Amino acid sequence: MVQMRKWRPLLKLDEDSRQASYRQIAEGLVNAILEGRLAPGTLLPGTREMAQLLDVNRKTVILAYEEAMTKGWLISEPRRGTFVNAQLAPKPTPSSAQQSFAPQLLEQPVVPYFTHNAQVVALQRRHGALFFDNGTSDHRLLPQAVLHRYYRHALRNSFASNTVRYGSEGTGYHLRCALAEMLRNNRGLTVNAENICLTQGTQMSLYLSASLLLKPGDVVLVERLSYPPAWEIFRKLGAQLVTVDIDDEGCRTDQIDRLCREHNVRMIYLTPHHQFPTTVSLHAARRQHLLALAAQHDFCVIEEDYDHEYHFSGRPYLPLASDRAQRHVIYIGSLSKVLGSTFRCSYIVAPTHVIEALQRNAALMLGDADAVAQAMLADLINDGELKKHLRRVSKEYLARRTVLRDCLDTAFGARIQVREPEGGLALWVRFEEEMDVDRLVDTALDHGLVVRSGRQFSPNDQPENALRLGFASLDRDEIQQATQRLAQAMKAMGTR
16 A cells, blocks of 8 residues: 555556656656655566556556666666666755756846847837837838749759758859849949858858957947947957047048057947948048058958948948958948848958958858858849849838938927938937937837937947937838827927
8 A cells, every 4th residue: 555655646647648658657757766756776666566556557567667777767687676776866955955057157248239128028019019220121112022933943943953951052152153243333342252251140240250350458449329239249259449439421530540559459340331320421531541541550440331222312432342452341241121131141241361261260150051042142133133122112211211301300390400311221310418318218118119229329338319210111101100109208208
């Protein structure tokens, strides 16, 4: 009777379970050992006796014991019986028991750009919430029928050529050739496929490039307002950040000269085409001055050209990397602003010896890329479908920018200043000094609107009475509603 009271609850069988009875018994034994109810060295009943106790066939018990012995939980000793393996570590006593696994981590500073309070998280799940993002494209405008057709074609060819199985070396080269031709024709870069390293996003491109250049203690120049993931990557690599001011002509290159005399500058990170977040374009004279300073002080320029395709006033500026005399620029571009974040295709353009080193490091992080997606993207570029899509959506995005500008003028009037950018998918809106923009952002959440405070773009966490309002991902009605919600938030603060 004592044996029955012990073993039946311990190895309770579920008759409705789809799992075989012997497996249930084996798992029951293992769980009892793990939980400390069966200590190492415990003698188990013989198979005949256990079968009687559990009211099962003896063969079922034999199979269960064999299963547990095969995995090392039980051992069988001739003429002695079956035992819980004595070499198993005993379960810790309550006095010495450890808490759940919690390895000691390096201290991680809180970066506001990457954190969301509970209210933001709840709002993101709510139907009807609106978002002024940083300037992403609208997935709803993608040519779905075209994408479906090209993906099916790429998938069919990938199976036929077996490139799905053997990786993406061929499709990667095909895409790099297509990107090289696009960069030569549209951006004036003298490059070929050997000058391009493919990655799966701009931040990965930044990390790969920076990790190749930086060692702890190196000085990196960033603009006073900049892209938070970039300067957090540099900090993670041990770099010391020094800020450079920006004005209506872009980065203050006169300050760069002085800072290079005060510090051993290793690198500068810029978004010169449409400065992030202020949208100002770096003027021609400063571009030439910057390249001359890079040659004089021997620092590297990381040029991120995140939305080159969207330039509404005249012809786009050619990248710094297009200057044939320069030897100091690493260029980073992406297709995400064209096709949306679903298609993770970024690229780094640099001299061949740099690309070779980047690709070795990328192989450690990425392995083989998506061969089908690479083939599809290459075909979209080569067949002109990407350019056709850009022409269509650029007209719509320009119209949306006009709607946002009109809505802001109506809602806020003289309380804001909006500098008309030459391009890009966002407006930089500066408020009067009396406005507490951080509080406005918090109040907007109560009205179903998410928007980032200008402070989040400051590497030094300095207050900034401005907002970056991305307009491309909202349709015209949504832009009107979002602007009204922002105005309601200001009114709720008691601001006149």
